[in-house]
Amino acid sequence: MQTVTLRDVAQAAGVSPATASRVLSGNPATSAVAREKVQAAAAQLGFSPNAQARSLRSTRTDSIALLISDVRNPYFADLAHSVELAARELGLVTFIGNANEDPEQQDEFLGAMLSRRVDGVLAVPQGLGDASHATATPALERLLARRIPTVLVDRTLPEVPALSVTAESTQAVHDAVGALHELGHRRIAVIGGPEHTSTAQERYASYAAALQAHGLPLDERLIFHGDFRSATGAEGARWLLDLRQDPETCPTAVLIADSPMAIGALAVLREAGVRVGTDLSVVTFDEIEAFALHDPPLSTISHDVGAMGRLAVEALASLLNGEAAVSAETAGAAVGSSVLRSEFTLRGSIGPAPGAPTAAPTPTPTTVKTTPPGPPPAT
Amino acid sequence: MQTVTLRDVAQAAGVSPATASRVLSGNPATSAVAREKVQAAAAQLGFSPNAQARSLRSTRTDSIALLISDVRNPYFADLAHSVELAARELGLVTFIGNANEDPEQQDEFLGAMLSRRVDGVLAVPQGLGDASHATATPALERLLARRIPTVLVDRTLPEVPALSVTAESTQAVHDAVGALHELGHRRIAVIGGPEHTSTAQERYASYAAALQAHGLPLDERLIFHGDFRSATGAEGARWLLDLRQDPETCPTAVLIADSPMAIGALAVLREAGVRVGTDLSVVTFDEIEAFALHDPPLSTISHDVGAMGRLAVEALASLLNGEAAVSAETAGAAVGSSVLRSEFTLRGSIGPAPGAPTAAPTPTPTTVKTTPPGPPPAT
DNA sequence: TTGTACGCGTTATCAT
DNA sequence: ATGATAACGCGTACAA
Numbered sequence: 001m002q003t004v005t006l007r008d009v010a011q012a013a014g015v016s017p018a019t020a021s022r023v024l025s026g027n028p029a030t031s032a033v034a035r036e037k038v039q040a041a042a043a044q045l046g047f048s049p050n051a052q053a054r055s056l057r058s059t060r061t062d063s064i065a066l067l068i069s070d071v072r073n074p075y076f077a078d079l080a081h082s083v084e085l086a087a088r089e090l091g092l093v094t095f096i097g098n099a100n101e102d103p104e105q106q107d108e109f110l111g112a113m114l115s116r117r118v119d120g121v122l123a124v125p126q127g128l129g130d131a132s133h134a135t136a137t138p139a140l141e142r143l144l145a146r147r148i149p150t151v152l153v154d155r156t157l158p159e160v161p162a163l164s165v166t167a168e169s170t171q172a173v174h175d176a177v178g179a180l181h182e183l184g185h186r187r188i189a190v191i192g193g194p195e196h197t198s199t200a201q202e203r204y205a206s207y208a209a210a211l212q213a214h215g216l217p218l219d220e221r222l223i224f225h226g227d228f229r230s231a232t233g234a235e236g237a238r239w240l241l242d243l244r245q246d247p248e249t250c251p252t253a254v255l256i257a258d259s260p261m262a263i264g265a266l267a268v269l270r271e272a273g274v275r276v277g278t279d280l281s282v283v284t285f286d287e288i289e290a291f292a293l294h295d296p297p298l299s300t301i302s303h304d305v306g307a308m309g310r311l312a313v314e315a316l317a318s319l320l321n322g323e324a325a326v327s328a329e330t331a332g333a334a335v336g337s338s339v340l341r342s343e344f345t346l347r348g349s350i351g352p353a354p355g356a357p358t359a360a361p362t363p364t365p366t367t368v369k370t371t372p373p374g375p376p377p378a379t
Numbered sequence: 380m381q382t383v384t385l386r387d388v389a390q391a392a393g394v395s396p397a398t399a400s401r402v403l404s405g406n407p408a409t410s411a412v413a414r415e416k417v418q419a420a421a422a423q424l425g426f427s428p429n430a431q432a433r434s435l436r437s438t439r440t441d442s443i444a445l446l447i448s449d450v451r452n453p454y455f456a457d458l459a460h461s462v463e464l465a466a467r468e469l470g471l472v473t474f475i476g477n478a479n480e481d482p483e484q485q486d487e488f489l490g491a492m493l494s495r496r497v498d499g500v501l502a503v504p505q506g507l508g509d510a511s512h513a514t515a516t517p518a519l520e521r522l523l524a525r526r527i528p529t530v531l532v533d534r535t536l537p538e539v540p541a542l543s544v545t546a547e548s549t550q551a552v553h554d555a556v557g558a559l560h561e562l563g564h565r566r567i568a569v570i571g572g573p574e575h576t577s578t579a580q581e582r583y584a585s586y587a588a589a590l591q592a593h594g595l596p597l598d599e600r601l602i603f604h605g606d607f608r609s610a611t612g613a614e615g616a617r618w619l620l621d622l623r624q625d626p627e628t629c630p631t632a633v634l635i636a637d638s639p640m641a642i643g644a645l646a647v648l649r650e651a652g653v654r655v656g657t658d659l660s661v662v663t664f665d666e667i668e669a670f671a672l673h674d675p676p677l678s679t680i681s682h683d684v685g686a687m688g689r690l691a692v693e694a695l696a697s698l699l700n701g702e703a704a705v706s707a708e709t710a711g712a713a714v715g716s717s718v719l720r721s722e723f724t725l726r727g728s729i730g731p732a733p734g735a736p737t738a739a740p741t742p743t744p745t746t747v748k749t750t751p752p753g754p755p756p757a758t
Numbered sequence: 759t760t761g762t763a764c765g766c767g768t769t770a771t772c773a774t
Numbered sequence: 775a776t777g778a779t780a781a782c783g784c785g786t787a788c789a790a
Contacts, residue, residue, distance in 0.1 A: 003525075003767090005766095005767060005768090006767065006768065006769095007767080015776080015777090016776065016777045016778075017767090017768080017769095017777090017778095018769080018770095018776070018777060018778075018779095019775080019776055019777075021767095021768065021769060021770095022769090022775090022776085025768095025769080027769095029775060029776085030775070030776090031775055031776085034775080034776080046521055046524060046525075048490065048493055048494060048521060049494060049767085049768075050435070050494060050496070050766090050767050050768070051431075051491070051494030051495050051496075051768095052430075052431040052432070052434055052435045052494070052495065052496060052766090052767075052768090053431070053435055053766070053767035053768040053769085053782085054494075054767075054768055054769075055431055055768090055782090056429075056431045056432055056435060056766095056767080056768070056769090056781090056782045056783065056784095057767090057768050057769040057770075057781075057782050058768080058769060058770085058782090059782085063491060071450075071456045071459050071460050071463075071475070072453070072456045072457060072460050072668075074451070074453065074456075074669070077450045077451045077453075077456055078451060080450050080477065081450050081451050081477065081479070084450075084477055084479070088484070088487070093476075093487060093488060093491040094476075094477075095474045095475070095476070096450070096474070096475040096476070096477065097472075097473075097474070097475065098459065098460065098463055098473075098475065100460070100463070105467070108467070108472060109472060111427065112430070112442060112472040114427045115427055115428055115429065115430035115433075116430045116431065116495065117429065117430070117431060141425075142425050142427060145425055146382075146383075146425070230668055260668070263668055263669050263671055263672060264668075264671075266671070266672055267671035267672070270674055288669075289451075289609055289639070289642055289643075290453070290642050290667075290669035290672060291672065292642055292643075292645070292646035293642060293645055293646070293669060293670065293672040293673040294672040294673070295649055295674065382783085384782095384783055384784085385783065385784060385785095386783080386784095394760080394761090395760065395761045395762080396761090396762095396783090396784080396785095397760070397761060397762080397785080397786080398759085398760060398761075400784065400785060400786085401759095401760090401785090401786095404784095404785075406785095406786095408759060408760085409759075409760090410759060410760085413759080413760085428783085428784075429782090429783050429784070431782090431783075431784090432766085432782075432783035432784040432785090433783080433784055433785075434766095434784095435765090435766045435767065435768095435782095435783080435784070435785095436765080436766050436783090436784055436785045436786080
């Protein structure tokens, strides 16, 4: 691991370290001769600049960190992909870190990135409070205290003043519940996310609002709290099967708050012989490629993850350029956040409610976009 | 972004920078008083050591890089997860990078990691040769030239002497083809991977060997070359549908070389009304959670990704400790590599060949493990 | 046990 | 256009 330094290159090229540095970092104040000699020497010696030393002087590292909450969730994989692409466009390298839905792991990664002086951070944050209003973890606090350009993505922490890019689903859930209602569904269950995340909260709230708007009662017994991972989706499905034993509470439809839970739940339902779209209508949040495996096609509530990633990078870039320094001053909660709108897509996993008295003919609600399933285009 | 330095901490604690440094890096030569004062000051000021400066002197960074070829491939997401866990166990932070199946993007990431002086690198490598024997990209070459501890995971590059952890599937494919053969299948198609990857090569070779072992002819017309991504899986399925028009070449079964291609292909097949397991038997490589969405359950050829990740981290750790320095000396090809064995799992996506004369009763091959489908346990 | 001084590899500044 | 020199933040040999 003998290190080739700038001095070595300079010496080999017969110039001073300063000149070598200028050539290699594209400083225009160089002669053609010097340029050639230095570049040849660098190539010959296999020189790669020591970024540590470099950014020790220049403070820029041309890299950002992306903290996601679960690598194995396809939704976040998609997010990572779009962030990386957008960042690359701007000449930034992205370091992906996985919090694994664990505040400690989040802080380890953030700490490491903090030490490495990344130019900025994109984070799907883990909060710290057990209950309703989660606060920032220590590393996150330091990040903000140090005024390191930071943008929260997908989720927010209510008490943390930071730029954010999120999605909201009130209208979409309203549409979904409306479609179900028209088909005769009256008891719509939810397999939801962990209550300490803003996304889960938002989805519960949209659900409650939609029920009310359609004149349906909110029944706490129809709500299952999962953790956004497949195992609890499966649990939720078993809970649902139990619920269906009792004709009084028996739900005829279910909303599932993310794709891993949907995968877990649908596997259990199929094993139990429940026919999706006939015995039970299903709407799931997020839209991932693997949903193409399911028959009937799944009705979804989703937003454009690619757009979310790009927006987040844009927001971060503007912070990096010091543009939005003002908004960082703004006290209070959400600071200059962008919100994407989710959309409801009606597909075959929704059908007439089993016990309903001759439901409406065919489900053709006009407010709702109907997209054919099938493999999405390549990128 | 005012930086809190060690000097600031020292000053606040009323000691010299040296003492502060000693305290914060756990040097035993410190007094209890100093320790307390320094730690208090550090906490108070929110000091986080500048890793750049630190490793400029000390060379260890307690971090490794993991380069994967496609974040959106669930198989690699699983790999990333297991690597991260194993590394964490050893006190190492993992930086995940995405090559996106693109040598250039690989080199950008590797270059950045090289500059950041990670202690070691785990890589699912992109090769450079267009055809049969791919060689290392420039960044990969430098990595090895600099003798930075490196382990190739999942794939190898034939010409690159490096430790590797891979899987092999000869026996598993033999079992799969055997099961199909018993059920009367004679024309088994393949939707394979890009020929420049070692995994795709290995799978083609296993396929050819298995055909021969079961007395079936190798027909080039039954082989489709994809690129491990879903779009080409869909293409492959369309190609397969065409092939089925001609009764002479019509395949009754297909092997798909990875899960994204399987997702793409199965969506097309379903849309075309082809009944998997009845009209067409399907075996797919890799085993991902989302496969639980498919009915009938998919027969798979897969290995333990978790184990692969752990093995890779172990191998890297031994290099970090200088243990395997010897093997790095060994000239020639594969150096001290581990190879995992894939297994075939028979499930409902396989059935009797449509045109076959009263096939064997029920498929109960003794050499084959039969696992019920369903959601895997949580982690 | 503690402080002083130097160097890690690079770039910015100031001369020339 | 180029070179000498200082400084980035930290660890450590050496002296005290």
